[in-house]
Amino acid sequence: MPEQNENQSGLKVPEGSPSGLGAFLDRQLDAGRIKFWRTLFFLILLAVALLNLLIKSHHPHFGVDRYPFFWPVFGLVIGGVMVVLVKKIIQPVIKKPEDFYGDL
Amino acid sequence: MTSNFYHPSLAFLMLAAVLPFLPGNRRWKFLLLIPPLAAIYAAFFNQAGAHLTLNWLGQSLELAKVDALSSIFCQVFAVMSLAGILYSLHVNDKGQHIAALLYVAGGFGCVLAGDFLTLFAFWELMSLGSTFLVMLNRTRESVLASFRYFMYHTVGGLFLLAGILLRYKHTGSFAVGPILHASANPYDWLILIGFCVNAAVVPLHAWLPDAYPRGTVTGSVFMCAYTTKTAVYVLARVFPAWEILAIAGTVMAVYGVLYASMENNARRILSYHIVSQVGYMVAGIGVGTAMTINGATAHAYAHILYKGLLFMGAGAVLYSAGTQRLDELGGLAARLPWVMVCYMVAALSISGMPLFNGFISKNMTIQGAAAAHQTFVALGLEIAAVGTFISVGLKLPYFAFWGGKATDWKRDLKPVPVNMYCGMGLLSVLCVLQGVFPGILYRFLPHQEAVGAFVPWQSWNVLQALMLLGFSGLAFYLTRGILTPHKALNLDFDWFYRLIGKILYHLISRPAAFVDNIWTNVWNWAGLGSLMGTARGTVFFDRRIIDGIVDGSAYGVKGAGFLGALLQNGKLQSYLGLMTILALGVFAYFWY
Numbered sequence: 098m099p100e101q102n103e104n105q106s107g108l109k110v111p112e113g114s115p116s117g118l119g120a121f122l123d124r125q126l127d128a129g130r131i132k133f134w135r136t137l138f139f140l141i142l143l144a145v146a147l148l149n150l151l152i153k154s155h156h157p158h159f160g161v162d163r164y165p166f167f168w169p170v171f172g173l174v175i176g177g178v179m180v181v182l183v184k185k186i187i188q189p190v191i192k193k194p195e196d197f198y199g200d201l
Numbered sequence: 202m203t204s205n206f207y208h209p210s211l212a213f214l215m216l217a218a219v220l221p222f223l224p225g226n227r228r229w230k231f232l233l234l235i236p237p238l239a240a241i242y243a244a245f246f247n248q249a250g251a252h253l254t255l256n257w258l259g260q261s262l263e264l265a266k267v268d269a270l271s272s273i274f275c276q277v278f279a280v281m282s283l284a285g286i287l288y289s290l291h292v293n294d295k296g297q298h299i300a301a302l303l304y305v306a307g308g309f310g311c312v313l314a315g316d317f318l319t320l321f322a323f324w325e326l327m328s329l330g331s332t333f334l335v336m337l338n339r340t341r342e343s344v345l346a347s348f349r350y351f352m353y354h355t356v357g358g359l360f361l362l363a364g365i366l367l368r369y370k371h372t373g374s375f376a377v378g379p380i381l382h383a384s385a386n387p388y389d390w391l392i393l394i395g396f397c398v399n400a401a402v403v404p405l406h407a408w409l410p411d412a413y414p415r416g417t418v419t420g421s422v423f424m425c426a427y428t429t430k431t432a433v434y435v436l437a438r439v440f441p442a443w444e445i446l447a448i449a450g451t452v453m454a455v456y457g458v459l460y461a462s463m464e465n466n467a468r469r470i471l472s473y474h475i476v477s478q479v480g481y482m483v484a485g486i487g488v489g490t491a492m493t494i495n496g497a498t499a500h501a502y503a504h505i506l507y508k509g510l511l512f513m514g515a516g517a518v519l520y521s522a523g524t525q526r527l528d529e530l531g532g533l534a535a536r537l538p539w540v541m542v543c544y545m546v547a548a549l550s551i552s553g554m555p556l557f558n559g560f561i562s563k564n565m566t567i568q569g570a571a572a573a574h575q576t577f578v579a580l581g582l583e584i585a586a587v588g589t590f591i592s593v594g595l596k597l598p599y600f601a602f603w604g605g606k607a608t609d610w611k612r613d614l615k616p617v618p619v620n621m622y623c624g625m626g627l628l629s630v631l632c633v634l635q636g637v638f639p640g641i642l643y644r645f646l647p648h649q650e651a652v653g654a655f656v657p658w659q660s661w662n663v664l665q666a667l668m669l670l671g672f673s674g675l676a677f678y679l680t681r682g683i684l685t686p687h688k689a690l691n692l693d694f695d696w697f698y699r700l701i702g703k704i705l706y707h708l709i710s711r712p713a714a715f716v717d718n719i720w721t722n723v724w725n726w727a728g729l730g731s732l733m734g735t736a737r738g739t740v741f742f743d744r745r746i747i748d749g750i751v752d753g754s755a756y757g758v759k760g761a762g763f764l765g766a767l768l769q770n771g772k773l774q775s776y777l778g779l780m781t782i783l784a785l786g787v788f789a790y791f792w793y
Contacts (some may be wrong), residue, residue: 118538118539118542119534119535119536119538120535121538122534122535122538122541122608123534123535123608126535126603126607126608138674138678141671142671142672142674142675145664145667145668145671146668146672148664149664149668152660152661152664153661154661154665155661156568156571158567158568158571158576158579158580159576159579159580168665168668168669168672169668169671169672170672171583171587171669171672172587172668172669172670172671172672172673172674172675172676173672173673173675173676174676175584175587175588175673175676176587176588176591176672176673176675176676176677176680177676177679177680179458179459179462179584179587179588179591180462180591180676180677180680180683180684181680181683182459183459183462183463184462184463184683184684185683187459187463188463188689188691191691191692191693192689192690192691192692193689193690193691193692194689194690195688195689195690196690197690197692198690198699200341200342200345200346201341201342
């Protein structure tokens with residue numbers, strides 16, 4: 098636990114009483130709370146994807162986006178491919194030590 | 202000057218001029234709030250039309266031209282200046298405030314300029330002010346970056362100046378107005394290059410992620426708002442519907458996102474996202490329909506607010522924790538909860554989450570591009586939206602505030618000043634207000650006839666945004682291990698800039714050194730000999746003639762002094778005697 102904690106206005110707060118929001122955020126780091134938030138996240142994703150069966154695009158931009166689940170698949174695939182492409186293929190090629198130019 | 206016009210730069214320039222002379226009791230800080238408030242007043246109450254026309258060297262210069270497009274940019278510049286100055290009120294260094302004031306004054310000047318000469322003058326003022334906002338961070342790294350920044354912008358400015366002068370020679374006019382792509386001349390392309398340097402169009406963009414992460418905590422908040430958005434404004438004003446800009450903008454949007462995904466430095470991630478987000482605006486201008494010009498303008502407004510807020514949040518972390526490297530951060534959410542909340546408001550805004558202002562501006566450009574059958578532009582911008590949410594909406598805050606670590610109670614954090622929270626609070630409120638009530642932004646857009654073409658709050662738009670962002674979030678959740686940032690420098694186009702700089706340096710310095718060597722030899726042989734001869738002559742003259750005269754007069758003064766000392770012996774009777782002799786002498790002279 099902290100010896101002393103500083104709230105958002107910079108005032109010193111005695112031990113064990115971090116500001117309301119800080120204490121709340123700290124509690125969310127328990128394994129149980131993390132599991133709760135993760136479950137909530139997955140449920141929201143499911144709900145959003147299922148809503149796509151009811152609400153559809155009237156003006157599809159690319160043609161294929163008239164079908165349900167296009168945008169969930171687009172977000173997941175583009176996001177995943179982008180991360181792997183950037184971190185596994187591009188960065189190893191262009192990565193240099195931090196002080197490569199001698200500026201630091 | 203008309204009665205209903207106030208130039209918003211005026212108070213900024215005046216305060217910058219008097220600030221060095223104000224006493225050091227820090228009461229001057231309250232004066233800093235006056236120019237932004239006056240500018241906000243001006244943004245709403247200045248009448249449309251040309252103002253402050255003056256004749257100079259046979260030219261008619263229009264210092265201010267107010268219309269719908271310049272008004273909305275003035276408005277957001279004014280609001281941002283208030284937030285930025287609130288955020289920087291704790292800074293005691295007058296130099297930083299003066300630099301910021303000059304820089305912001307330059308921004309207003311560019312947006313209001315009715316002719317290219319006025320535009321160029323304020324353009325260079327911005328370049329100067331922002332250089333000092335980087336330099337005054339006072340580290341070796343920042344000073345070096347500021348020199349690179351200044352050189353780069355000077356070169357960009359010279360392109361612009363060359364274009365302006367050649368254009369004047371050809372057309373006889375400095376007036377700022379739309380140039381048609383079909384009838385463009387080479388000098389118009391020079392102007393375009395000058396603008397593109399400041400708009401950070403890839404591959405001319407690398408100055409931005411080089412300089413902005415190295416600016417002062419408060420200086421970068423100003424810089425992220427004005428330079429690129431002033432360039433967006435002039436592009437919208439002069440080069441609407443240039444298709445090359447649609448392509449360039451799409452490339453920028455994706456390119457910035459890719460680099461942001463690799464970066465470890467928080468403010469460099471945000472800098473790459475400026476490149477990306479300005480890409481949306483440049484693409485909108487390039488597509489050039491009323492809807493996409495509206496989209497670009499709306500996005501510039503929203504972007505200034507949320508990007509300022511992002512830099513404020515990342516700056517607050519840097520100020521408090523002393524580092525902006527993500528691998529050194531984490532476990533701070535409970536320590537800096539309100540910084541995290543404000544940052545997340547901005548992060549959700551930039552990502553285009555419903556309820557936040559990116560949602561109502563970004564999609565206007567994308568749908569406008571799709572409506573204009575620019576399918577690849579729309580697709581590129583959607584891809585960039587996914588990357589935006591992953592890198593700046595999730596990666597940056599996750600590794601800065603959480604990082605899978607327990608709360609870091611041990612880390613020494615400098616308390617974040619209240620004024621910084623005020624600046625962040627103001628922008629947070631505005632981001633949400635615009636997101637919930639798009640009308641407060643849309644009513645100022647330049648093409649009012651096209652505003653109805655895009656209604657953000659429709660069930661499909663909301664669902665599409667939630668699906669896109671939700672499943673991008675899932676992609677982040679699954680790949681967060683790969684995304685974990687590490688210390689590294691990612692090569693960018695500035696490698697080429699430095700190479701060109703080095704080549705030019707050698708091209709100039711080598712021949713110069715060669716000529717210098719020859720000149721030294723010639724000098725040793727011919728110049729030095731004659732110089733020695735002249736020197737001997739002057740020595741002779743000095744010793745024999747000058748010294749003779751000076752010595753002679755010195756001996757004279759010495760003798761007179763000796764006689765005076767003899768006579769002035771302090772005895773009253775001697776003085777009376779001398780006076781009598783003198784009086785007799787005078788009497789005898791007149792008598793005789």
